[in-house]
Amino acid sequence: MSDAVDRYVVLGNPVEHSQSPFMQQAFAAQLGERIEYGRLLCALDGFADAVRAFAAGGGRGCNVTMPFKFEACTLATRHSPRARLAGACNTLRFDGADWLGDNTDGIGLVVDIERNAGVPLAGRRVLMVGAGGAAAGALGPLLGAGPAEMVVANRSVGRAVELVERHRPVVDAQPAGSRTRLAAAPLDDCGSGFDLVVNASASSLKGASLALPEGVLRAGGLAVDMAYGPAAHGFLRWAEAQGATGRDGLGMLVEQGAEAYAMWRGRRPATAAVLAALRERVDTAPAR
Numbered sequence: 001m002s003d004a005v006d007r008y009v010v011l012g013n014p015v016e017h018s019q020s021p022f023m024q025q026a027f028a029a030q031l032g033e034r035i036e037y038g039r040l041l042c043a044l045d046g047f048a049d050a051v052r053a054f055a056a057g058g059g060r061g062c063n064v065t066m067p068f069k070f071e072a073c074t075l076a077t078r079h080s081p082r083a084r085l086a087g088a089c090n091t092l093r094f095d096g097a098d099w100l101g102d103n104t105d106g107i108g109l110v111v112d113i114e115r116n117a118g119v120p121l122a123g124r125r126v127l128m129v130g131a132g133g134a135a136a137g138a139l140g141p142l143l144g145a146g147p148a149e150m151v152v153a154n155r156s157v158g159r160a161v162e163l164v165e166r167h168r169p170v171v172d173a174q175p176a177g178s179r180t181r182l183a184a185a186p187l188d189d190c191g192s193g194f195d196l197v198v199n200a201s202a203s204s205l206k207g208a209s210l211a212l213p214e215g216v217l218r219a220g221g222l223a224v225d226m227a228y229g230p231a232a233h234g235f236l237r238w239a240e241a242q243g244a245t246g247r248d249g250l251g252m253l254v255e256q257g258a259e260a261y262a263m264w265r266g267r268r269p270a271t272a273a274v275l276a277a278l279r280e281r282v283d284t285a286p287a288r
Contacts, residue, residue, distance in 0.1 A: 007036045008264065009054055011047065012065030014205070015039045017229070019278055020063055023254060026277065027261045027269040047071050051092070061093040061264045063257075066202055069103075069133030076101025086136040087166065091260040102263050105134060106141030108256025109198070109224070109249075114145065116251045116275070119196070119222050121145035127194040127216065128152050129187065130201030131159035134226050138200055139163060143170045149181040153190035154201075160184035187211070193218045197239075199225040204232050212238075219243035228253060229282045250282060251275055 010020040016039065024037040040062075042050045047068045052075075054062065064072040069088040073079065076089055080102040083089045089101035113119050126147045128135055131154040143150060154160040161184040171182050185191065192215040203210045204227035217223055223239035224247045225232040232248035239246030254275045262268035 004058075005034050005036050006060045006265075007038075007054075007058060008061050008063075009038050009040045009059060010063040010065060011040045011042050011050060011054075011068060013042050013044055013067065015041050015065060017205075017231070018065065019228075019250075019253065019282065020257060022281065023257045023274055023278060024261060026274045027258065030269050030274070031265075031267055033265065042068065048075060051075060055094045055099070059094060061091070061260075063260055064090050064092065066133065066205065069137065073101055075099060082106065082137075082140055085140045085167065085170070086133075088133040088136040090133075090137060090256070091263055093264055100263070102260070103137040104256040104259035104263070105137030105226075105252070106139065107259055108254075109138050109226070109252045110141045110145050111255040112247075112251035113196070113222070113224065116255070117222065117224075117245075117247055121147050121196070123148050124195040125149040125193065126151070126196045126198065127190060128198045128200050129190075129203075129210065129212070130154060130199065131156070131163045132200070132202065134202075135200035136163060138198065138226075139167050140170060142198075143167060143180055143182070146174075146178065147180050147196075149183075151183050151185050151190055151194075153185045153187045155187050157184060157186045188213060190216060192216055195221045197221070197223045199223070199227070199235050204235055210235060210238070217242045217244050221245070222247060224252070225249055226252060250279060254278060 021037045028035045072089040076099045083101045083103040086103045091102045093100045152160040164184040197217045221244040225235040226249040228248040228250040236246030
């Protein structure tokens, strides 16, 4: 009997903040499986070489974080429907020379909002800030949840337009009487009174403030930052100042991680206990 342990990794730049190793090891323990899971910092021009070297060394799969999700999609030889729609991958599975690419970000976000936060998305007005890899992965599943309106806002509005047009067929396939109003907008003129604002930009991870117009989020609404832990604190304070509820991306991380685990190993772990353990771990971690 072989003692070999399947190896996985998360690749990004930065990546030292990632809680994925703790989370994926907890999933494996829950299911009675043994895996190794680590972090791999990639040079900005060295992602493809790093992935190929890991796969060649016996790695079974990987998660991908900023800023490599678009590049990861080009490395996959096959794509899940949601990765194909997004044009970005956050998960790869290596089956020899056959590399399957998936994007679990959006489904993780939707499950966290609807199940963990208890906020249904159907009929809501939603603003998503950002048009990069994280936003690309989230838009399709958000549209699938049936919001009444979905606006993608970005400093470079051209990127938002491109993302919206790529997802136009999703709206066209909806029933004629209940199609989501889908639009792109500049960040400084994106509308007001939204029920949900999702920060899918890299602003929190970069320690930058996110200047949104006054009244963009209605009182009593929900604001979700895809970042988690201290990086999201500024955005959460902004949400509270609007009289809204702020939520960081830790629940999304856990739900998308469970989807990735299922892609790799064929079994989806339960998430509640892992999310609770991870929340305690992140909230009590010393500031870097």
